[in-house]
Amino acid sequence: MDVYDNNTFNGNDDFPRKILSQLLGSNGPVHAVTYSASPGTYILTGSADRSIRLYNPIPASPSSSTTTTTTLSTSFITKPSQAPSTTPPQGRLIQTYTSHGYEVLSLSVSSSNATFASSGGDRAVFLWDVSTATTIRRFSNQGHTTGRINSVIFAGVDDSLLISGGHDTTVRIWDVRSQSSSRPVQVLGDAKDGITSLAVSPGGAEVLAGSVDGRVRTYDVRMGRLVTDVFPGAVTSLCLARDGKTVLVGSLDSKIRLMDRSNGQCLRTYGGDGNANGDAAGGWTNKEIRVQSVLGGGERWVVAGDENGAENSNGEGRVWAWDLLTGKLVAKLGVPWGPGGGKVVVGRDGKEKERKNVVSCVAWKDGGFGNQFCVGGTSGVVTVYGEA
Template sequence: MSDRTAFPQRAVAQLLGSNGPIHAVSYSASPGTYILTGSADRSIRLYNPQPPTPPPAPSHITRPTASALPTAAALPVGRLIQTYAAHGYEVLSLAVAADNARFASAGGDRAVFLWDVATAQTTRRFGGTQHGHTGRVNCVAFGGADDSLVVSGGLDTTVRVWDARSGGGKPVQVLGEARDAVSAVVVAGAEIVTGSVDGRVRSYDVRMGRATTDVLGASVTSLCLARDAKTVLVGTLDSKVRLMDRANGACLKTYADAGWRNEELRVQSVLGGKERFVLAGDEMTSPAAAAAAAGSGGSVEVPATPSGAANEGRIWAWDLLTGKLVARLAVPWGAGGSESRKRVVGRDGKEKERKNVVSCIAWKEGGFGDQFCVGGTSGAVTVFGEG
């Protein structure tokens, strides 16, 4: 039996309501019942992806074909539980605390907010003073004992560590080694790992006061730590995703395809399926991928994108160990049309082609659950699973 059959390939729900592109998605902490989304419309939304009336379970499971892939109109719609509003600009990153009582958000207003989930109110705002970020905040993560720290990275090239328990307005630590915008940050124990547009992955051991730097060359767009923190998945703007050994900086495996290109936009990549798969979004700039989406075939046997859906979104999945492409899935637009489908005319007077760029991904239970969700320019979040 092929490992491909274990990959969740069925779109099971969509999450609607955003009035702009989705920039961030995150599951609640284990068991991952809920999904948070951050949008260009400055709002954060909490959903239960389980539709009110679940569809009947199929009598048997088969690999979906192009004709069997569900359209947006046919997908069940998840339940909107709460909307959180405090940001003045787009929301770019989300992080959920392990107790599920709090989450952090960051965005274009140079601020990081700490939220109380139950009351839908902010309890802290980090930044907005001379001690905060001076540009948009691209990424945020929790760290420390009981998630007592909030770590943020921004356009101003700094990483700032905030104490979520104290009332002080100053960061407890500022890491300023990056020479360009900090695009990604993850935390494992006493270590903070950052990715930057300067093409470096930096690991800080806060307890030991030690820092190491791995040079990749191309701008780093995303980071995803393995559960044991011994390896990190790094997405870069050279159309490659790499699995790096954190002990010695060696590249263990590279994931790429002629039809997948990532050279312009921040597209996320994550580990999933109990770390058997590498999953990446699609910035929709590859002519080869467009041809494949139009039904011209390809060099790998993967589920086809429906014919005529060249501007629909796509997600790509590779086998972690072999590097072989195991899935290329279509991501439908939101039901009933989407904000991004409105007619837009460029300066040359010609109508711009609207594409569903899939830029953010989250896998349930930190990559070990049975479901994942994706978002992008369509303004809808699509949930994939086995049923």
């Protein structure tokens, strides 16, 4: 397969940094990306245009047009030549799902791949049939009372439960199988500010909820026990390791932390400029918006988007990757806008400026154990990375 050459960090050469394809069609920023359940053949995206799209990221035929490789001005990255290289081919749009009245913010796919759930700005959780593109259930009665629902995730035996968390500070648990009631089976209302992210432990006994109040609350729903961990900034992202023993926590102090769940100890911190010099200029930044971080490559790497664009003047986005064990920077990749390039906007000073491609959502194939990942953000284009 032809690939689009990207910037290469001098170090870990097996990190998948080649752009395999781009997924087009959204008419606004992409807020959510996720792969289908194992083996992760397809990608779902949720957009500000109120639509959900299902793609096959493998193009039908490679593009033969050309573009110029991007160059990031840091000493950590080799500077490729400006010779033309292959433009990223387009992935294949399979289906579009439309029922949301507001932006789509979160997606979760069932283990059978027959259904998926979505949530967003309309205070409702939707359960979808993949093949017919219709909604099976809409969980809204006795639901979240105000604001948007930032996160939704399947849980329970055979994905019999849906868990949602939103701006109203509550976590709500819904029974997917029950047709007689639209009320949640349980409401967890301990947070003092909005819920931004959710995770469920292996086996489904524990629910983790990250909040703007700087807490990660772990609920043992069987024992009725609550454990609270405190962080310096609003929590924006949660990613559990497959064995459930550690969790990756992103927060608005521009740090990502790997936490030992047994004792609450911070095992490693990621962020800054990636070489232990702290928050240097041009370093990884997460201070204002929800930026997702995930485990990838068989849990060898920590991968995150960036609310700032690349250091060049093209308005491109960035993806950062660190070695899980050492915390050292493995890769820093430019994320192109896609067809048409960056968009010019008029600032408060009346001058034109190029809008940044803020990369806010990330998903790794096969729950972090595949050979591919994808990112989305303000450009409305989802970029798929993989091995050459």
